[in-house]
Amino acid sequence: MSAPAIALTDPSAVGLDLDLDPPAGTGVSEADYWAYYYEHENAYEWNDGYLEVKPVSDTLTIQVYQWLLRLLHYYLDTHDNARLTALEMGFRLSLPDKVAIRKPDLGVVLDSNPIPLADLDRSYKGTLDLCVEALSDSTPAEIARDTEQKRREYEAAGVREYYILHHEPSWQRFYRRNAFGLYQPIPADEGVLQSEVVPGLRFRLEDLQRQPGPATMIEDAVYAPFVLPAWQRDRQVLEDERRARQQAEQGRQQAEQARQQAEQLVRRERAEKEALLAELARLRGDS
Template identity: 40%
Template sequence: ENPYPDIDVSYEWNNGILEAKPLPNYPQIRQYRWFSLLLDCYVQVNPIAKFIDLETGVSMTVLDADEPSGKWEVVYKPDIGVVLNDNPAPWGALELRAFEGVCDMIVEEVSDSTSAEVRRDTEEKKRGYALAGVKEYFILDPADRYMGFYRLTADRRYAQIRPGAGGVIRSQVLPGFQFRRTDLLNLPGLEELALDELYAGYVIPGFHDAVNRAEEEAAARRQAEERAEEAEEQMQALKAELARLRQDRS
């Protein structure tokens, strides 16, 4: 199945069917890179996981009573796969070119060129990832039509992650990894994130406090300068008064 017959595309294997991996547009690339950078910042501070991307295949075989064969066999290439360091499947060695295990988190930038592509991300992959045991599944969408954040339940189904105050999504797979849903649409820069208390713990940690200290020191300098100016004005006023008194006596 290839909706792009004139373009050289990569493929995913879905239960015996080769499916063309959908091609992203520029807004999807921007959003993907922003979220990927956010994850990189988190792991630099909390080195508890490794990532899968760059066309890396993830091979999964899952028991599925709805399939004629009784199982669901796929080789997908998720946009981002998060593999915790304690995941039983090995990942990270130089010789490993594919991941044969279950990611702890998967992030897909929704493919929306056709209704079939949307259904693949929002229904088929969502169901399969849940059966496989992927603990969290995030669907990103710069158009904000299909964006969703899901966490695995005990019966291998996904439940939506309820946002906290201010629309904040918090991961359990990556403790402390949190972001505003609206920021996925606005894509603020790193410096702005580092000054935001929500992100300050893992985006350029210490930058927020350093800026606050610099502002406090600058404010203290301004106050000292203002006091010095006031003292100088008072001194000049006293000198003028003394000069006037001497003149009156003479």
């Protein structure tokens, strides 16, 4: 079922007051959710007939999320093989026991996905290839929502990789579906996590805290293949030109030095010859 363009019920007929912000747990139909609450400023999600309010992450966790988002933008500037969803855009999960509509903080739709993300889409009609949630830890229920509930939902829906971000590494989780459709932790090779879903995307786990900038990443073998490669090529061209100019200048200086040495040799030989002739003339005069 895709998102309906209009509501299937009259809000006044079912007691909906659109001037009020209903609390989490308010029961609404899926049609009314799409019509009245999907684009609501409270960023409601919908879980099996009930509204849920997306919690807010702390500043440090948001910075972790923003760094990974920048990394994905660098990656896509190079590979151009996927599109991103963020924050307000949701997708429908038709699960064995229920239906839910989730708005992950970040989603990746590969160009190879059978359902493309269209330019004018306001919701994604397929299953995201990668979901990222920035964990809110205000309450145990908020923690469980991302680490347990959404993990089960994304796993069952077929989201191939799921990342949970937080400013504390102990709360970070990175999952990949195995051949049986179950999430398993993604192993890190010498501290580097490599995505299989997004080919070529990788990052050092400690960099989620360090958050290096592009000037550092282009010198790092982990990121150099996809972070600003055109800039790196331009920089290499400029460096090659600088070295060529430097070598040309060194050659000119060496040529000038050789010319000066040759002139000095000629002057010295001339002076020695003149001195010798003068000595010969003096000896002749004495005799």
